[in-house]
Amino acid sequence: MKHSKEHIVILSGAGTSAESGLSTFRDADGLWEGHEITEVASPQGFASNPNLVLDFYNQRRRQLLTVQPNKAHQLIAQLEAYFNVTVVTQNVDDLHERAGSSEVIHLHGELLKSQSTANPELVYDCQHDIVLGDLCEIGSQLRPFIVWFGEQVPMLESAAIAVAEADKIIIIGTSMQVYPAASLVEFAQSHVPVFYIDPKPAINYSLEQSRQLEVIEAAATIGMSQLFKQLVK
CATH class of the missing domain: 3.40.50.1220 (TPP-binding domain)
Structure with a gap:
């Protein structure tokens, strides 16, 4: 051809x-689902309130699994x-x-993956919620496999x-x-x-x-x- x-x-x-x-994450007013972007999409936000950040992406992941x-x-x-x-x-x-x-x-990044907070090379398939206490193979907390603001x-x-x-x-x-x-x-x-x-x-x-x-x-x-x-x- x-x-x-x-x-x-x-x-x-x-x-x-x-x-x-x-949902397109970022609303017309610049908020992400009612949150300031730095709260849910930055390393600083994750450090200061990991539960909020994990929950934010857990909700997005659950929603993704319901659509086509x-x-x-x-x-x-x-x-x-x-x-x-x-x-x-x-x-x-x-x-x-x-x-x-x-x-x-x-x-x-990808919602259906998680990564180690200690070694970004350690990436895992993830179709479930990530919670505090979920660890990678070297014993560090898992986080969403998402490129946050301020990251490469x-x-x-x-x-x-x-x-x-x-x-x-x-x-x-x-x-x-x-x-x-x-x-x-x-x-x-x-x-x-x-x-x-x-x-x-x-x-x-x-x-x-x-x-x-x-x-x-x-x-x-x-x-x-x-x-x-x-x-x-």
């Missing part, structure tokens, strides 16, 4: 999962029949994987390399406001088409530099349905 060698990189955010019923991938996730996975596809997501859910995407880079984004380099090698880029469900994820599109080659799906698109500096930018002003499922037909025709 003529498409088979083209590499599409998807930059996906919370809006991709919103139609599955997952939506049409946007499914269509992104179906693109693999025509292209080499890399999904770079800010989402901590596993809905891309459940929909069938085979190469997913999680920038901000370990998968950023892999994501940047993927974007630099892309033939096409799709941005979906992200406001392109959270850095460093928002700057990833700057690694794209200047001739590469960028498709931006969002019901309220915000064109930031990185997007303004894209020579070939096509904005699809729609929710993730609708916009992805439209773009899928366009790409595989």
Whole structure:
């Protein structure tokens, strides 16, 4: 097929999962489920009130296990029949994987994993609550496998390399406001088409530099349905 060698990189955010019923964590007022972000998404917050932080992510994890991938996730996975596809997501859910995407880079971690507070290399599958007293194999408290504010984004380099090698880029469900994820599109080659799906698109500096930018002003499922037909025709 003529498409088979083209590499599409998807930059996906919370809006991709919103139609599955997952809350987007950060509300319009900047709070996360009524909490200041630093309370529930920083090493300092975890140090000062670990129970609050663990409970916050336990609730998110329980909710994740009750929802299903939506049409946007499914269509992104179906693109693999025509292209080499890399999904770079800010989402901590596993809905891309459940929909069938085979190469997913999680920038901000994964809800269904835990990690050691002493050694971040010790990561475990986790589909249950994490409570104080849950220890890793070297005897340290477990924490959510989430990249908190102020922490390094370990998968950023892999994501940047993927974007630099892309033939096409799709941005979906992200406001392109959270850095460093928002700057990833700057690694794209200047001739590469960028498709931006969002019901309220915000064109930031990185997007303004894209020579070939096509904005699809729609929710993730609708916009992805439209773009899928366009790409595989």
